[in-house]
Amino acid sequence: MGLLAAPAAQAQEAPPAPVVTVAKPLVRDIVEDDEFVGRFEAVDQVSLRSRVGGYLDQVHFQDGTLVKQGDLLFTIDQRPFKAALNQAQAQVDSAKTLVEFSKMQFERAETLSREGNIPVSTLDDRRREYLAAQAQLDGAEAALENASLDLEFTEIKAPFSGRVDRRLISPGNLVQADQTVLTTIVSIDPIDFYFDIDERTYFAYARDARERGGVMQEGAGGVDVVVRVADRDEATFKGKLDFAENRLDEATGTMRARARFDNKDGVLQPGMFGRINVPGSLPHPGVLLPDEAIGADQNRRIVFVVDEAGLISAKPVRTGPRIDGYRVIREGLTGEETVVINGLVRVRPGVTVKSEMTTLPPKVEAEGQTQ
Numbered sequence: 001m002g003l004l005a006a007p008a009a010q011a012q013e014a015p016p017a018p019v020v021t022v023a024k025p026l027v028r029d030i031v032e033d034d035e036f037v038g039r040f041e042a043v044d045q046v047s048l049r050s051r052v053g054g055y056l057d058q059v060h061f062q063d064g065t066l067v068k069q070g071d072l073l074f075t076i077d078q079r080p081f082k083a084a085l086n087q088a089q090a091q092v093d094s095a096k097t098l099v100e101f102s103k104m105q106f107e108r109a110e111t112l113s114r115e116g117n118i119p120v121s122t123l124d125d126r127r128r129e130y131l132a133a134q135a136q137l138d139g140a141e142a143a144l145e146n147a148s149l150d151l152e153f154t155e156i157k158a159p160f161s162g163r164v165d166r167r168l169i170s171p172g173n174l175v176q177a178d179q180t181v182l183t184t185i186v187s188i189d190p191i192d193f194y195f196d197i198d199e200r201t202y203f204a205y206a207r208d209a210r211e212r213g214g215v216m217q218e219g220a221g222g223v224d225v226v227v228r229v230a231d232r233d234e235a236t237f238k239g240k241l242d243f244a245e246n247r248l249d250e251a252t253g254t255m256r257a258r259a260r261f262d263n264k265d266g267v268l269q270p271g272m273f274g275r276i277n278v279p280g281s282l283p284h285p286g287v288l289l290p291d292e293a294i295g296a297d298q299n300r301r302i303v304f305v306v307d308e309a310g311l312i313s314a315k316p317v318r319t320g321p322r323i324d325g326y327r328v329i330r331e332g333l334t335g336e337e338t339v340v341i342n343g344l345v346r347v348r349p350g351v352t353v354k355s356e357m358t359t360l361p362p363k364v365e366a367e368g369q370t371q
Helices: 002-012 079-115 120-153 199-212
Strands: 019-023 026-030 033-042 045-049 054-059 072-076 155-157 162-164 181-186 191-198 224-229 237-244 254-261 273-279 284-289 295-297 300-306 312-323 326-331 339-342 354-357
Touching: 033 312, 072 181, 079 120, 120 155, 191 199, 191 273, 199 254, 224 254, 295 312
Parallel strands: 019 354
Antiparallel strands: 019 339, 026 284, 033 191, 033 273, 045 181, 054 072, 072 155, 162 181, 191 254, 224 237, 224 273, 237 254, 284 326, 295 300, 300 312, 300 339, 312 326
């Protein structure tokens, strides 16, 4: 009998309680972010065309370089336009001579008419000739100004500072006025980021904008935003929301919004995709936990809570975005609970554990991440 009792006694011995790390959730005022995908666009962009037609004479830039406003980029052959300017100047000189002559004739006729030596009809003819000469001079001066503008337009200059594309036409080719595209220029700094928000999100943002004393279409009061690009997960670029369209798209039910970013180093390029984080709420008390403390039960998210006796129970929660390395718990916790943050594989509801209390740091920095 004694030999048989020993194995039974060993079987009745309870296994040691698993050791887990527990902590109180962080509770503080937070602002939840919404993430959208969008694309960068230049603030200013232009397809450069010539205002006058002619043969391209010179190209004054290297492909892809930065140019400043007013820099000379192309020159159209100026010889025909200089000849036209000289011709217009000659017509002005001729018209001035005619005005002087007709003026003297008119003044002489006025004197003779007062003395009664010529009829009034002759005086009227001299006045008409003088006025016609003045009108001819005005037309000649307008033609001269137009010829001067045409000559000026043979020098195509940068309308704003930015980066120029490659030349799309070589010297010697015919340039058609207002049609032939010579090159394109895009501004670099600052740069805009466009993204679409749905109707529900728009209402939330508009409400928060009114709370801040702003209007969504005017940037919601200059809300601070950050954007990440595809190949720079570790870096963020900071900017401000500054515009939203004045209506929702009927086909998609979305509204396009815009944020503006400084781009002094030129890293951000027009056409580049990115992910933007926009504050989706006003500051409010929030409960934060590390992702490691959140488990899954089919289609639910749960956390394991420890009571004073060390008994484990599961609580379903609704999660939100990440803030400072933690996951926002929107529903399910008050912040007073003691939650298992390490050792989830060793616990289940109804199990008694041995707890090791720790304190969560205010912020978790991921490896290689800068914020």
